Amino acid sequence: MAATASPGAGGMDGKPRTSPKSVKFLFGGLAGLSAGLLRQATYTTTRLGIYTVLFERLTGADGTPPGFLLKALIGMTAGATGAFVGTPAEVALIRMTADGRLPADQRRGYKNVFNALIRIAQEEGVPTLWRGCIPTMARAVVVNAAQLASYSQSKQFLLDSGYFSDNILCHFCASMISGLVTTAASMPVDIVKTRIQNMRMIDGKPEYKNGLDVLLKVVRYEGFFSLWKGFTPYYARLGPHTVLTFIFLEQMNKAYKRLFLSG
Numbered sequence: 001m002a003a004t005a006s007p008g009a010g011g012m013d014g015k016p017r018t019s020p021k022s023v024k025f026l027f028g029g030l031a032g033l034s035a036g037l038l039r040q041a042t043y044t045t046t047r048l049g050i051y052t053v054l055f056e057r058l059t060g061a062d063g064t065p066p067g068f069l070l071k072a073l074i075g076m077t078a079g080a081t082g083a084f085v086g087t088p089a090e091v092a093l094i095r096m097t098a099d100g101r102l103p104a105d106q107r108r109g110y111k112n113v114f115n116a117l118i119r120i121a122q123e124e125g126v127p128t129l130w131r132g133c134i135p136t137m138a139r140a141v142v143v144n145a146a147q148l149a150s151y152s153q154s155k156q157f158l159l160d161s162g163y164f165s166d167n168i169l170c171h172f173c174a175s176m177i178s179g180l181v182t183t184a185a186s187m188p189v190d191i192v193k194t195r196i197q198n199m200r201m202i203d204g205k206p207e208y209k210n211g212l213d214v215l216l217k218v219v220r221y222e223g224f225f226s227l228w229k230g231f232t233p234y235y236a237r238l239g240p241h242t243v244l245t246f247i248f249l250e251q252m253n254k255a256y257k258r259l260f261l262s263g
Contacts, residue, residue, distance in 0.1 A: 035093035035113040043086025047140070048249055051078035051148050065156055071149035079144025083137040088129035090136065092116040135196075139189050146185035151178035151246055171250045172243055179242035183235045188227040191218060 054074045058066045066074065092113050099107050110116035120128050155174035164170040192211040195218075199207040208214045218226055 032093045032096035032113075035089055035096050035116065038113045039086050039089035039093055042089050043082045043140075044245070045082075046085045047078040047082030047144055047148075048245075050081055051075060051144070052249075052253065054078065055152065065152065068149060068153050071152050072145045075144040075146075075148035076141045078148065079140035079142075080137045082144070083140035084130075084133060087131075087133045087136055088117055088120075089113060091120065091129055091131055095120075135193060139186070139193055142189045143182060143186045147178055147182040147242065150181040151175055151242075154178055168247060168250075171247050175243040175246040176239060178246070179235060179239035182242065183231060183238050184228065186238075187231065187234060188215065191215075191227060 051074055054077065055066065055071070058070060058074065065071075092110070095108060096110050096113070096116060099110065108116075108119070110119065117129065151174050154177040155170060158164040158170050158174055159166060164173070192214045195214050196208060196211065201207070208217065215227070
């Protein structure tokens with residue numbers, strides 16, 4: 001007796017069908033992809049571009065690079081500027097990724113990042129695009145002061161050691177050191193940012209007064225080293241990101257100088 005295809009397992013022609021749940025699973029993770037790409041295109045290019053320009057301008061006529069404190073100051077400036085430029089894309093990113101968790105009647109339904117930016121400006125006003133700009137810039141100041149300055153300093157140290165030349169191996173080692181320093185510096189800031197965003201109201205009062213209060217309570221009740229809880233997975237994410245960022249940056253800088261400045 002011939003077996004018949006079940007309508008639930010496939011179509012009437014016997015071909016398998018992709019269920020809506022499968023499509024949602026495959027593409028649900030892409031929500032906010034355009035916003036994430038725009039954020040990288042605005043925030044990352046701005047901070048790296050400003051850092052490179054300022055670093056070159058503050059390098060001595062004899063090729064002496066700026067000192068570490070000046071490198072950190074340049075990184076802070078670049079980070080704050082990049083965060084300001086990238087905040088609108090980050091606002092759109094946060095909203096687009098959170099949209100799927102909202103009730104159906106509360107979803108905004110942005111089609112892409114540009115649709116999100118236009119609608120936010122029209123419906124809520126242009127200043128809404130920079131909501132949360134100050135804490136975002138504060139975090140960027142810490143992260144970029146650590147990341148950019150430590151990379152330049154590590155690269156300079158490796159070159160001065162005589163065991164490295166200015167190549168991909170040197171860039172790889174310097175960026176791994178930079179990722180380690182950045183992880184150590186940024187984790188306490190991320191804990192403050194996350195806890196303030198998720199804090200509860202207790203007896204009608206907010207759980208934390210400010211960022212310093214978060215740090216003091218975490219250290220008092222959870223221990224000093226809890227500020228770096230989850231260090232290994234955090235570094236496992238940030239390390240490769242830092243390596244790829246600086247390797248590509250170095251190669252693009254070399255290509256630019258070769259193609260446009262060599263003449």
